[in-house]
Every structure is written in structure tokens, then in C-alpha cells.
Amino acid sequence: MGNPRIAIIGGGIRGRIFAETTHHHVSAELVAICEPNPTRAAELGGELAVPTFESIDALLASGAELDAVVVATPDFAHEVPAVVALEAGLDLLVEKPLATTSQEAQRIIAAAERGGGRIVVGFENRWNPLFRAVRDQLKEGDGTLVSQRALLQDTIHVPTEMLGWAALSSPAWFLMPHSLDMATWLSGAVPVEVFARGVRRVLPAAGVDTWDRVSASFAMSDGSILDLDSGWVQPLGKPSVFEFRFEVETSQDAFVLDIDATGARRATAERTTAVGSPGHDHRGRPAGVAADMMRDFLDAVGGADLDLPGAAHGLLITRAIEAVHRSLETGAVQPITS
Structure with a gap:
């Protein structure tokens, strides 16, 4: 070719x-x-x-x-x-x-x-070098996985200004696939059932009829647990438009990743903001995990x-997020078909 x-x-x-x-x-x-x-x-x-x-x-x-x-x-x-x-x-x-x-x-x-x-x-x-490093160390270690936890949330700018279609989505659809995919990639386990809770207050009052925040607890196929928390109504004064914290606990190790923490900040008279990595390299080429x-x-x-x-993994993630929404609607634990 x-x-x-x-x-x-x-x-x-x-x-x-x-x-x-x-x-x-x-x-x-x-x-x-x-x-x-x-x-x-x-x-x-x-x-x-x-x-x-x-x-x-x-x-x-x-x-x-x-x-x-x-x-x-x-x-x-x-x-x-x-x-x-x-x-x-x-x-x-x-x-x-x-x-x-x-x-x-x-x-x-x-x-x-x-x-x-x-x-x-x-x-x-999966192209983030921090996640790759943790995955390599988990493979090399002898610990038994106990739990994983992820907080992935956006400011309210995302559903009210950045996306014109937020009412047709949710924090579970827009954000949680990132966290759930990462948990399966790091562990090799898949979700088998889920219980979810959510809040619909801020965005519906602003004319965007969707969930403000969704928290979901998954039982995984290896006996570990996975807790995911995603929302998109954080205040605009936050240092970054998104916040992503991921934790992995094994019988021997504990990993904590603050993905949004760049280590650089800018302060003005109005606010302090995170200085993110540039979207392009020194030659004008796109940089970052999406480009990689x-x-x-x-x-x-x-x-x-x-x-x-x-495709098979994509279908699994879709079925899992569907189950999250069924749990939100029914208030009951929902099975996930692999």
C-alpha cells in the first residue's frame, strides 16, 4: 500500500x-x-x-x-x-x-x-505515558488488585458553552468511557455489574436537560471494585477546564495519578490557571495523546x-455505560453483558 x-x-x-x-x-x-x-x-x-x-x-x-x-x-x-x-x-x-x-x-x-x-x-x-508506566509496573509486580478509583470532571463551560449537544449526552457518556477503558486496560478485568447514583439540578435549571454528576460502582471480573465519578458542573474558576485523578490499589502498591496537574500555573489579578502543554510542537505539528x-x-x-x-472492547464500554444509565433510572444494580 x-x-x-x-x-x-x-x-x-x-x-x-x-x-x-x-x-x-x-x-x-x-x-x-x-x-x-x-x-x-x-x-x-x-x-x-x-x-x-x-x-x-x-x-x-x-x-x-x-x-x-x-x-x-x-x-x-x-x-x-x-x-x-x-x-x-x-x-x-x-x-x-x-x-x-x-x-x-x-x-x-x-x-x-x-x-x-x-x-x-x-x-x-492509552497514549498517556503516565498510564503506560503504571500499567508496566502493575504487570511486573506481584500484587493482587484490590480497587481502582477515578474522578474525571469538567467545568460547566463544557456542557453550556463548548458542546451544543450536551442535552443529548451525559457525564457518563462524555467522560466515563475514558476512565472505564483505562481501568480495564490497566487491570485486564472487565466490568460485570454496576450500581449508579446521579444528580440533575444545575444543568436542567440552566435549560440543559441532562445529569450534572454520575457516580458508578462496578464489580469487576477479577473480584476487584471500580468506582467512577464524573460530572461537568464545576465552577469556571477552577484552574483547568477538566480534572482527572486516577488511583490504583493493590495488595502491595498504591498508585495516584493527577493527570490534569501540569506542574505549571499562571496567576493574574482575577484568577490562577493551569498552564497546559502546548497543542503543537516546535514545528507546528499537533502534540498530545490525541495526536499520538x-x-x-x-x-x-x-x-x-x-x-x-x-470494536469488541468498544461494544463492552457502550454496554457498561448503558447499564450505568439503567441503574440511574431503576435505582438497582444492573448486570453488564460482555
Whole structure:
């Protein structure tokens, strides 16, 4: 195969990262971007000198030659472009979660089976070197896993300003797949049942009809427990738009990771903020875990043999978050089908 030919479906924040990463990759070609917002499409297409299309159907109808697509649409809008791409025989990188219902996820997987394409699900924290270091040390150690805990939360800016579709999602769908994927990746265990509680006060009062916070306790297949807490109504005065703390406890070790803590702060007369890592390196190329993930996907499409999160795992995470929402609705423990 020559250089992989890639199209990006969705020109928002995430789509821009994936498009720029492909544009700068020495062994890949950015063929097109699909974005229904004409202003956004013109801006991104003009910057990267590629044609834009309103939809993946229009792109494929143009006769463009492709090897893979990246679906960077909102959580609830993955199925249609994913199925179209996979039925055309293309490889797929899809943002987490794979889908927001198990039925949609299964239809995406069935399309891959019909078309022969590969599915990679964008659980980007696997590319964080801190998580990789902990995973390596857990593998080398002799301790028995006791528990894992994760706090992943956003400020209220995310559901009220950054996302126009927050009412169609929840902190469980938008945030918890990151934490749950990481817990399974670190431990090798899978969730088997869950009990969840939640609060709906702040956002519904602001006209966004979704959960403010969701806490979920999972029983894992290895006998350990996993507690996940995600919300998105933190005050705007927080140092960072997100906070991510992850803890792992074994019979011999305890790991604590403060992922949002960069070690650098900026203070002004109004507030103190965290100084995050730059979004681009010294040569203008996208930097960070999302860009690293995208580069590995491009290399995999080009033939590299890489261990990337696939469709079966994506379906498991979708089923687990569905069970979280069933528990919220029923007030009862819910089983998780693997």
C-alpha cells in the first residue's frame, strides 16, 4: 500500500486535531474533510488545502479514493458515517464511545464484517505515558488488585458553552468511557455489574436537560471494585477546564495519578490557571495523546502491526455505560453483558 488516504468526518475541535495530524504525517495523505457547517468547513479546508464535503455520502459520491476515515462527530452521531464508511470497505477510527446504544454499536460492527474494514475506538488515554508506566509496573509486580478509583470532571463551560449537544449526552457518556477503558486496560478485568447514583439540578435549571454528576460502582471480573465519578458542573474558576485523578490499589502498591496537574500555573489579578502543554510542537505539528493516537492509526492503516483498542472492547464500554444509565433510572444494580 502507498501512503494511506484519509478523510475526517467532523470539523470541530477533535476533527481539527485529527486533520492537522494527518496533514503533517510524512506517510499519509489528507484527502478531504466532511463538515456540514459551511463556515467551519471553509476555514479548515482552506487552512489545510483540502476539499470539503457536507457529508460522507457526498464525499464517496465524488469518487475520492480513500483507505480510511475518522469519525469525530458528537457522541450520539457516530453510527451513520461509521456504517457508510465501513460498508465501503474503509478502515475506521471512531471517537469514544463507539456508540451510545449497544444496538448502534452492533450495527457498526456488522458493517465492518460486511465491508472488511478495521475499527479502532479512540480511547486516547492509552497514549498517556503516565498510564503506560503504571500499567508496566502493575504487570511486573506481584500484587493482587484490590480497587481502582477515578474522578474525571469538567467545568460547566463544557456542557453550556463548548458542546451544543450536551442535552443529548451525559457525564457518563462524555467522560466515563475514558476512565472505564483505562481501568480495564490497566487491570485486564472487565466490568460485570454496576450500581449508579446521579444528580440533575444545575444543568436542567440552566435549560440543559441532562445529569450534572454520575457516580458508578462496578464489580469487576477479577473480584476487584471500580468506582467512577464524573460530572461537568464545576465552577469556571477552577484552574483547568477538566480534572482527572486516577488511583490504583493493590495488595502491595498504591498508585495516584493527577493527570490534569501540569506542574505549571499562571496567576493574574482575577484568577490562577493551569498552564497546559502546548497543542503543537516546535514545528507546528499537533502534540498530545490525541495526536499520538492518530499517528498510530495512520501507521496501522499503512500496515504497521499495532495493538489498538478495537470494536469488541468498544461494544463492552457502550454496554457498561448503558447499564450505568439503567441503574440511574431503576435505582438497582444492573448486570453488564460482555
